[in-house]
Amino acid sequence: MEISCPIDEQYASEISALLKPPPPPHLVQEYYDQLLESRQCHSIRVKQEGEFGKGVYANADFKEGELLLRDEMLFGCQHSSNKIDCLVCSFCFCFIGSIELQIGRRLYFQDVGVHPHHGCGAETFSGISNNHQGSDSSNGEDIPYGESYDNMETCGPSSKAEIIPLPKEIVQSLMNGELKLPCSEKFYLPSVVPCSGGCKEAYYCSKQCAEADWSSFHSLLCTGERSEASSREVLVQFIKHANETNDIFLLAAKAISFTILRYRKLKAARLSQRASLNISNSCDLSLLMEAWRPISVGHKKRWWECVALPEDVASSDEAAFRMQIKDLAFTSLQLLRAAIFDRECALLFSLEIYGHIIGMFELNNLDLVVASPVEDYFLYIDDRPSSEKEEAEKVTRPILDALRDEYAVICEGSAFFPLQSCMNHSCRPNAKAFKRDEDRDGRATIIAQIPIRCGDEVTISYIDEDLTFEERQAALADYGFICRCSKCQEEET
Numbered sequence: 386m387e388i389s390c391p392i393d394e395q396y397a398s399e400i401s402a403l404l405k406p407p408p409p410p411h412l413v414q415e416y417y418d419q420l421l422e423s424r425q426c427h428s429i430r431v432k433q434e435g436e437f438g439k440g441v442y443a444n445a446d447f448k449e450g451e452l453l454l455r456d457e458m459l460f461g462c463q464h465s466s467n468k469i470d471c472l473v474c475s476f477c478f479c480f481i482g483s484i485e486l487q488i489g490r491r492l493y494f495q496d497v498g499v500h501p502h503h504g505c506g507a508e509t510f511s512g513i514s515n516n517h518q519g520s521d522s523s524n525g526e527d528i529p530y531g532e533s534y535d536n537m538e539t540c541g542p543s544s545k546a547e548i549i550p551l552p553k554e555i556v557q558s559l560m561n562g563e564l565k566l567p568c569s570e571k572f573y574l575p576s577v578v579p580c581s582g583g584c585k586e587a588y589y590c591s592k593q594c595a596e597a598d599w600s601s602f603h604s605l606l607c608t609g610e611r612s613e614a615s616s617r618e619v620l621v622q623f624i625k626h627a628n629e630t631n632d633i634f635l636l637a638a639k640a641i642s643f644t645i646l647r648y649r650k651l652k653a654a655r656l657s658q659r660a661s662l663n664i665s666n667s668c669d670l671s672l673l674m675e676a677w678r679p680i681s682v683g684h685k686k687r688w689w690e691c692v693a694l695p696e697d698v699a700s701s702d703e704a705a706f707r708m709q710i711k712d713l714a715f716t717s718l719q720l721l722r723a724a725i726f727d728r729e730c731a732l733l734f735s736l737e738i739y740g741h742i743i744g745m746f747e748l749n750n751l752d753l754v755v756a757s758p759v760e761d762y763f764l765y766i767d768d769r770p771s772s773e774k775e776e777a778e779k780v781t782r783p784i785l786d787a788l789r790d791e792y793a794v795i796c797e798g799s800a801f802f803p804l805q806s807c808m809n810h811s812c813r814p815n816a817k818a819f820k821r822d823e824d825r826d827g828r829a830t831i832i833a834q835i836p837i838r839c840g841d842e843v844t845i846s847y848i849d850e851d852l853t854f855e856e857r858q859a860a861l862a863d864y865g866f867i868c869r870c871s872k873c874q875e876e877e878t
């Protein structure tokens with residue numbers, strides 16, 4: 386049965402104004418020029434007149450290995466399942482706390498049976514998000530910096546059988562800071578700043594990150610007592626649904642919250658400028674378009690139309706699969722609407738807008754990856770001169786045994802980057818997304834892979850360039866185009 390969203394019907398013309406592709410070119414150009422200027426980045430440009438729409442072009446010569454761009458994300462989320470592996474700042478995604486806390490927390494979750502970093506054979510709906518078979522694993526304990534993990538999965542004892550567990554007291558003393566590991570002071574991590582809204586889900590590396598997150602996204606999405614959500618109970622249900630199905634919905638909620646909060650700020654600024662004028666409580670479409678601008682410029686399609694058909698779905702079942710995805714998005718949207726509805730921004734809660742936001746993530750997002758300092762720590766101990774190493778390993782060896790092979794799991798998630806997402810694909814790219822040793826937060830780092838001349842288009846590969854021609858074309862079909870780069874032309878027979 387066709388899904389009918391009343392908001393889509395009520396605001397059809399306003400929604401099409403928001404989604405009209407593309408917004409006027411001069412506004413798009415202005416947005417990117419201002420963004421580059423605000424970041425003092427003059428060595429690249431975004432241009433719109435390329436063969437494939439927008440593209441990024443070099444504004445200077447770059448040597449091989451040179452940094453082209455460090456892009457701040459617009460929207461990013463750590464995968465829900467990864468939250469038990471690493472404690473990172475919810476805004477900039479750097480690791481926080483201490484080496485001891487990172488390890489203690491991981492051992493704690495392992496001990497209570499919350500599975501580390503992969504599902505119990507759960508299938509995923511899309512390539513960019515993890516999905517979980519949910520079950521309630523809360524035991525009511527209040528652990529330091531443990532997000533409410535009621536919605537996380539527990540796995541059976543099979544995964545615990547091979548572990549050599551540490552005594553509970555050791556795990557506790559790692560978490561509460563009583564036990565100091567040898568040389569851990571060399572791996573300083575910023576101390577944990579809890580969410581001022583009172584939820585136990587968001588933690589930060591600094592007050593600045595906490596405040597920036599609160600004013601940009603989190604004030605509406607916080608489940609704590611200071612939350613500005615209209616229903617915290619339904620917000621918890623929305624989060625649980627996303628954790629159980631597809632955590633891309635958490636990212637979509639951030640995009641909607643961001644737009645509502647930006648709209649409110651723009652409106653407050655206008656009110657303060659024109660204090661004597663009577664400004665109504667109904668939606669000001671021009672302000673909403675302005676608040677929406679960072680999303681409006683992103684390349685997008687409806688999620689249920691652009692999501693790749695999983696290999697195990699027969700083409701005869703394609704229509705049913707796409708309807709199932711749309712239905713899932715609608716269920717998620719209904720929960721989000723009940724949790725954070727804003728009357729003036731009502732049209733943001735239409736299925737059409739929700740589908741396009743998720744589709745934008747599907748077509749543009751980059752994996753969010755941050756290396757673990759726990760790995761560096763154990764490598765450092767391993768590199769010590771033999772007598773020092775022997776002494777240190779009396780403490781660290783049982784910990785490594787308890788952690789098993791997965792002793793240092795990286796932070797993983799998905800993020801939308803406003804500049805990197807303008808880069809077009811080539812199977813013979815001149816640049817790549819690559820984290821150097823010093824890149825320890827969620828920013829995207831783009832490096833020149835070969836020398837790039839001023840004026841050249843900067844291209845990256847969206848897929849593994851080492852695949853065969855046929856495999857590459859199949860993988861790129863998920864992005865909705867047939868690649869005709871020089872490598873594909875040479876290899877096409």
Ligand SMILES: C[S@@+](CC[C@H](N)C(=O)[O-])C[C@H]1O[C@@H](n2cnc3c(N)ncnc32)[C@H](O)[C@@H]1O
Nearest residue numbers: 437438439684748749806807808809810864866
């Ligand atoms: C991440 S966006 C890149 C920026 C995009 N050109 C824009 O205008 O926003 C990815 C989309 O750009 C287009 N694209 C990127 N590389 C391409 C290529 N080599 N050939 C054809 N289309 C490409 C496709 O529509 C793809 O889904």
